[in-house]
Amino acid sequence: MSVDQTTVAKIxxxxxxxxSEDELARxxxxxxxxxxxxxxxxxxxxxxxxxxTAVIPNTLRLRDDVIDADPLTGGDRRDAxxxxxxxxxxxxxxxxxxxx
Amino acid sequence: xxxLTELGVKAIRDGVAAGDFTAREVAEAHNTAVAAGGAxxxxxxxxxxxxxxxxxxxxxxxxxxxxxxxMAGVPIGMKDLFATQGVQTTAASHILExxxxxxxxxxxxxxxxxxxxxxxxLNLDQFAMGSSNETSYFGNVISPWRHKDGGNADLAPGGSSxxxxxxxxxxxxxAATGTDTGGSIRQPAAFTGICGIKPTYGRCSxxxxxxxxxxxxxxxxxxxxxxxxxxxxxxMAGxxxxDSTSLDLPVPEWEANLSAxxxxxxxxxxxxxxxxxxxxxILDSWERGKEWLRDAGAEVVDISLPxxxxxxxxxxxxxxxxxxxxxxxxxGVRYGLRELPDGAGLQxxxxxxxxxGFGDEVKRRxxxxxxxxxxxxxxxxxxxxxxxxxxxxxxxxxxxxxxxVILAPTTPTAAFALGDKMDDPLAMYLNDVFAVPASxxxxxxxxxPAMLNGNGLPLGLQLIGKAFDEQGVLNAGLAIQQRAxxxxxxxxxx
Numbered sequence: 001m002s003v004d005q006t007t008v009a010k011i012x013x014x015x016x017x018x019x020s021e022d023e024l025a026r027x028x029x030x031x032x033x034x035x036x037x038x039x040x041x042x043x044x045x046x047x048x049x050x051x052x053t054a055v056i057p058n059t060l061r062l063r064d065d066v067i068d069a070d071p072l073t074g075g076d077r078r079d080a081x082x083x084x085x086x087x088x089x090x091x092x093x094x095x096x097x098x099x100x
Numbered sequence: 101x102x103x104l105t106e107l108g109v110k111a112i113r114d115g116v117a118a119g120d121f122t123a124r125e126v127a128e129a130h131n132t133a134v135a136a137g138g139a140x141x142x143x144x145x146x147x148x149x150x151x152x153x154x155x156x157x158x159x160x161x162x163x164x165x166x167x168x169x170x171m172a173g174v175p176i177g178m179k180d181l182f183a184t185q186g187v188q189t190t191a192a193s194h195i196l197e198x199x200x201x202x203x204x205x206x207x208x209x210x211x212x213x214x215x216x217x218x219x220x221x222l223n224l225d226q227f228a229m230g231s232s233n234e235t236s237y238f239g240n241v242i243s244p245w246r247h248k249d250g251g252n253a254d255l256a257p258g259g260s261s262x263x264x265x266x267x268x269x270x271x272x273x274x275a276a277t278g279t280d281t282g283g284s285i286r287q288p289a290a291f292t293g294i295c296g297i298k299p300t301y302g303r304c305s306x307x308x309x310x311x312x313x314x315x316x317x318x319x320x321x322x323x324x325x326x327x328x329x330x331x332x333x334x335x336m337a338g339x340x341x342x343d344s345t346s347l348d349l350p351v352p353e354w355e356a357n358l359s360a361x362x363x364x365x366x367x368x369x370x371x372x373x374x375x376x377x378x379x380x381x382i383l384d385s386w387e388r389g390k391e392w393l394r395d396a397g398a399e400v401v402d403i404s405l406p407x408x409x410x411x412x413x414x415x416x417x418x419x420x421x422x423x424x425x426x427x428x429x430x431x432g433v434r435y436g437l438r439e440l441p442d443g444a445g446l447q448x449x450x451x452x453x454x455x456x457g458f459g460d461e462v463k464r465r466x467x468x469x470x471x472x473x474x475x476x477x478x479x480x481x482x483x484x485x486x487x488x489x490x491x492x493x494x495x496x497x498x499x500x501x502x503x504x505v506i507l508a509p510t511t512p513t514a515a516f517a518l519g520d521k522m523d524d525p526l527a528m529y530l531n532d533v534f535a536v537p538a539s540x541x542x543x544x545x546x547x548x549p550a551m552l553n554g555n556g557l558p559l560g561l562q563l564i565g566k567a568f569d570e571q572g573v574l575n576a577g578l579a580i581q582q583r584a585x586x587x588x589x590x591x592x593x594x
Binding site: 003008011012013014015016017018019027030031033034035037038040041042043044046049050051052053054055056058060061063070072073077080081083084085086087093095096097098 | 198199200201202203300301302315316341342344345347348407409410413414416417424428431432433434435436437438440444445446447448449450451452454455458463464466467468470471474480481483484485486487488489490491493525526529540541542567
């Protein structure tokens with residue numbers, strides 16, 4: 001299905017990617033070409049088929065219900081968690097003001 | 101003595117264990133090759149000290165009479181998609197430039213625990229999205245191969261694991277890690293005349309691997325022989341409770357059980373892989389592959405995988421859908437780039453950060469993924485693609501009633517020139533047409549070099565196996581390796 005520039009602008013906004021008019025104009029035909037091509041999937045009769053949910057049959061495990069079962073992914077690692085933040089302040093992630 | 105950079109994983113490991121040379125000598129020789137290989141642009145950062153420190157540990161362990169690991173003394177390249185503690189990890193994207201993980205990925209940790217060392221972090225397509233290594237923020241990787249007619253056109257090393265394929269082919273590293281979402285190990289291996297295997301989905305932990313499409317992403321080794329791949333895959337694989345899709349199975353003894361005797365085995369040849377537009381030389385290599393496997397004792401049988409032509413379009417819905425979700429984490433808050441225009445609010449910061457941080461191909465895929473998952477389209481696109489994926493997996497299931505392993509080309513063409521396909525995303529996607537079906541079905545698949553084409557460029561053959569049967573894939577690969585006797589290597593120009 002073809003998408004026009006307005007549709008691409010809407011998708012870009014949903015995806016939180018700022019795009020200039022030029023970029024939108026370039027992207028619209030590229031996305032249309034790809035979406036036209038994937039349309040061929042419509043030819044396949046899938047009425048009797050379930051969508052795949054797991055490529056290799058596997059059951060999800062539960063970990064032991066204890067604090068810091070794996071110290072690497074447990075708690076008390078504030079500084080490590082913040083180490084790569086662009087603006088860490090007072091032990092928190094800093095962001096622009098969101099409430100007036 | 102042979103130059104140390106000519107040696108593969110097994111030869112280095114065994115030579116270090118026997119005392120023919122020290123691990124330090126091996127690391128130094130490869131660090132020198134890394135430093136001299138800058139023209140390939142294969143590394144984003146180099147880590148000579150990491151390689152030396154690992155080597156010294158191995159030499160000390162040997163001196164103390166301790167048992168050495170499966171990769172002891174082998175310096176490797178690490179695709180820059182694996183989080184490495186204290187070493188910048190970027191996924192070749194500006195949005196992660198400067199990101200220095202506080203932790204080590206399971207796969208890289210497994211390799212260090214087995215005695216390997218790191219030469220550096222290898223360039224790749226940005227977020228592993230690409231088939232030519234031209235989408236990296238850090239520039240194209242240039243293949244060490246060139247046309248034999250003397251043309252100096254820079255060729256693509258394949259992608260996304262293009263840095264990995266380039267350094268292994270160029271004898272800068274004996275082996276490197278790769279990741280494969282829809283061919284990213286096998287296609288670059290084929291383009292550069294090396295081996296690479298993507299194991300069954302879940303064999304290698306995804307913990308600490310920058311996520312692209314989580315239901316498809318699998319790590320695997322790239323090296324110059326089937327034996328080396330078997331050794332390195334053994335070191336990388338294993339159950340990891342930190343990855344919910346990790347297979348809770350023992351790691352088979354792939355190296356010890358290698359056998360090129362294929363008597364009693366059936367090799368399936370899928371008729372749907374004979375596609376229009378496939379290079380005649382590729383078809384010729386496929387014919388030779390059948391002969392080689394027959395010579396090894398196997399019976400070659402015709403099979404049908406009827407939904408093959410729908411694999412690529414299904415992939416280009418599923419992979420972008422998962423990517424759009426996975427890449428939502430890059431928000432300029434927790435790590436990586438932040439763009440904060442004057443007076444910007446939180447939403448503006450997100451949009452500006454992602455605009456500045458992601459490359460064109462990444463944006464394209466996020467937009468496709470967002471579109472196919474959006475209200476009103478989800479069923480027609482995403483659900484239909486997942487249904488087709490079920491049919492593709494079912495095709496393989498039916499084929500296993502007739503054969504033990506499948507033989508096919510890895511790619512429809514040999515390596516193309518850099519720039520050739522960059523203006524046409526769809527033409528680029530089509531390069532993975534033979535690789536994607538096995539990815540969608542989660543099956544182990546390998547590329548091994550078969551021959552050179554008329555232009556002097558390598559062509560690869562692909563082996564696809566049943567789930568959990570990496571051994572069958574490796575064994576058939578070994579049978580081809582022994583008969584193809586591929587020993588061509590790129591002439592050094594860098």
